Amino acid sequence: MNDIRDPAASGAPVPAPGASAPVPAAGIPLRGSEHGAALGPSFYETVGGRDTFARLVAEFYRRVADDPVLRPMYPEEDLAPAAERLTMFLEQYWGGPGTYSEQRGHPRLRMRHQPFKVNPDARDRWLAHMRAAVDTLELPPLAEETLWDYLQRAAFAMVNTFEE
Ligand code: HEM
Numbered sequence: 044m045n046d047i048r049d050p051a052a053s054g055a056p057v058p059a060p061g062a063s064a065p066v067p068a069a070g071i072p073l074r075g076s077e078h079g080a081a082l083g084p085s086f087y088e089t090v091g092g093r094d095t096f097a098r099l100v101a102e103f104y105r106r107v108a109d110d111p112v113l114r115p116m117y118p119e120e121d122l123a124p125a126a127e128r129l130t131m132f133l134e135q136y137w138g139g140p141g142t143y144s145e146q147r148g149h150p151r152l153r154m155r156h157q158p159f160k161v162n163p164d165a166r167d168r169w170l171a172h173m174r175a176a177v178d179t180l181e182l183p184p185l186a187e188e189t190l191w192d193y194l195q196r197a198a199f200a201m202v203n204t205f206e207e
Contacts, residue, residue, distance in 0.1 A: 085138025090186050093134060100130045102176035113168050116159050136193075153201060161203045170198050 087096075104126045107113045117125055131143035132150060143150065159165075173194050177187060 086189065087134060087137040087139035090182055092139065095180060096130050096133045099176050099180055100126050102179045103172050106172035106175060110168055112165060156201050157203060161201050162206060163202060166198050166202050170195060
């Protein structure tokens with residue numbers, strides 16, 4: 044059976060026979076997969092769609108532009124193309140349009156960051172600017188926590204050197 048109503052097909056834990064089906068906590072949207080229909084409104088929609096992610100990324104890059112360690116890592120004169128790539132990626136990740144992969148292919152983010160020296164200092168700077176950018180969105184607390192938790196985990200996973 045490959046029905047999205049089947050919890051096994053959604054990747055969710057399968058309840059023991061006789062147990063009642065797991066009920067998602069109120070307000071926690073289930074993210075749609077790239078292969079199937081969303082199980083409810085996506086996180087992307089819940090937090091305000093493209094406008095929210097575009098604002099987040101614009102606030103983030105405004106801060107990167109003034110960062111003496113991060114700014115030189117971005118090759119282009121203008122940060123706009125990098126901002127567009129990050130916006131598309133985040134939209135796709137959170138259940139919005141899949142434009143990122145249509146244009147860039149599989150994200151393979153760790154691989155794409157290999158050319159850059161992402162040490163703990165770079166990570167902490169990235170996260171500090173992102174934290175300030177998230178704050179400007181004034182999201183409801185649960186949404187903010189969900190987004191921030193992901194960004195932190197992703198940033199820690201991107202570290203590829205401990206050289207100063
Ligand atoms: C931890 C510190 C990080 C640093 C210093 C860093 C730095 C960079 C740099 C220099 C680029 C190249 C600019 C471009 O051409 O787009 C880039 C690209 C990108 N970064 Fe990061 N990044 C970090 C973390 C992250 C995280 C946590 C994410 C995702 C949540 C992310 C998502 C992306 C994406 C989607 C691209 C464009 C990839 C492509 O399609 O070419 N980065 N990053």
